[in-house]
Amino acid sequence: MTIRPLQKVDFPDVIQLYKNCFPKTLMAIIGPQVIQKFLEWCLQKNHYFFVAYIKNQPVGFVSGYYYMKGEPFIHSTSELALFLRKDLINSLLKQPWKVFHPTVVKKILKHVKHQNSNVVGENDIAVSSELSILSIGVSPNFQRQGIAEKLTQFVTSFALEKSITHLKLTVETNNKAGLNFYSKNGWSNLLITKDYIVKHKYLTNE
Numbered sequence: 001m002t003i004r005p006l007q008k009v010d011f012p013d014v015i016q017l018y019k020n021c022f023p024k025t026l027m028a029i030i031g032p033q034v035i036q037k038f039l040e041w042c043l044q045k046n047h048y049f050f051v052a053y054i055k056n057q058p059v060g061f062v063s064g065y066y067y068m069k070g071e072p073f074i075h076s077t078s079e080l081a082l083f084l085r086k087d088l089i090n091s092l093l094k095q096p097w098k099v100f101h102p103t104v105v106k107k108i109l110k111h112v113k114h115q116n117s118n119v120v121g122e123n124d125i126a127v128s129s130e131l132s133i134l135s136i137g138v139s140p141n142f143q144r145q146g147i148a149e150k151l152t153q154f155v156t157s158f159a160l161e162k163s164i165t166h167l168k169l170t171v172e173t174n175n176k177a178g179l180n181f182y183s184k185n186g187w188s189n190l191l192i193t194k195d196y197i198v199k200h201k202y203l204t205n206e
């Protein structure tokens with residue numbers, strides 16, 4: 001297995017891989033145009049997207065972002081929503097019936113609530129360096145073969161190269177595979193809510 005950074009030429013294969021790994025997410029429901037926009041977001045500065053290949057076939061990926069102490073903090077939820085907004089609206093205008101899909105309704109309501117709560121500031125500065133895993137997925141046919149473990153090890157080395165020793169991620173409380181995976185790999189709970197758990201991990205250089 002090889003792991004390498006996403007390139008634009010990989011987009012068609014990786015869009016399909018994303019749909020296989022996350023068939024029920026908003027982006028998979030709305031369509032490839034939005035997944036492609038997400039991939040473009042992942043190629044921005046301070047973001048990463050690594051793809052695992054077996055015999056030239058993409059079988060898994062891990063994506064996220066990082067910031068260094070004293071640098072602008074990345075508000076992934078609001079920044080990604082803003083980045084995707086135009087393409088989301090355009091895609092929905094072309095297929096308006098999808099507005100009534102339960103996942104789409106839930107996400108729109110959440111976005112409105114988040115915007116009104118105004119919790120995040122635009123110019124916040126990070127008080128410590130941190131790397132977040134935004135999503136990790138392995139193609140169903142290749143699961144439970146240690147691919148996600150290898151992908152997270154790859155991200156760990158990537159973080160350590162940048163002297164980042166604190167990793168974070170969010171997992172939904174109903175994601176049994178994800179919860180088991182993170183427990184098995186030494187992640188601990190930082191925040192528990194009804195819908196999701198924020199997990200974190202401190203790295204050492206050993």
Ligand SMILES: CC(C)(COP(=O)(O)OP(=O)(O)OC[C@H]1O[C@@H](n2cnc3c(N)ncnc32)[C@H](O)[C@@H]1OP(=O)(O)O)[C@@H](O)C(=O)NCCC(=O)NCCS
Pocket residue numbers: 021022134135136137138139142143144145146147148149150171175176177178180181182184
């Ligand atoms: C979570 C996920 C990334 C794990 O990938 P993976 O390559 O199968 O994981 P690994 O082989 O490295 O690790 C296997 C461990 O993960 C957990 N796990 C994986 N799939 C599981 C499942 N279906 N049910 C319960 N636990 C599971 C177990 O702890 C398992 O260890 P075990 O086989 O000894 O029981 C994969 O199931 C997936 O892509 N799920 C869909 C997308 C997703 O939910 N991503 C995580 C949230 S962002």
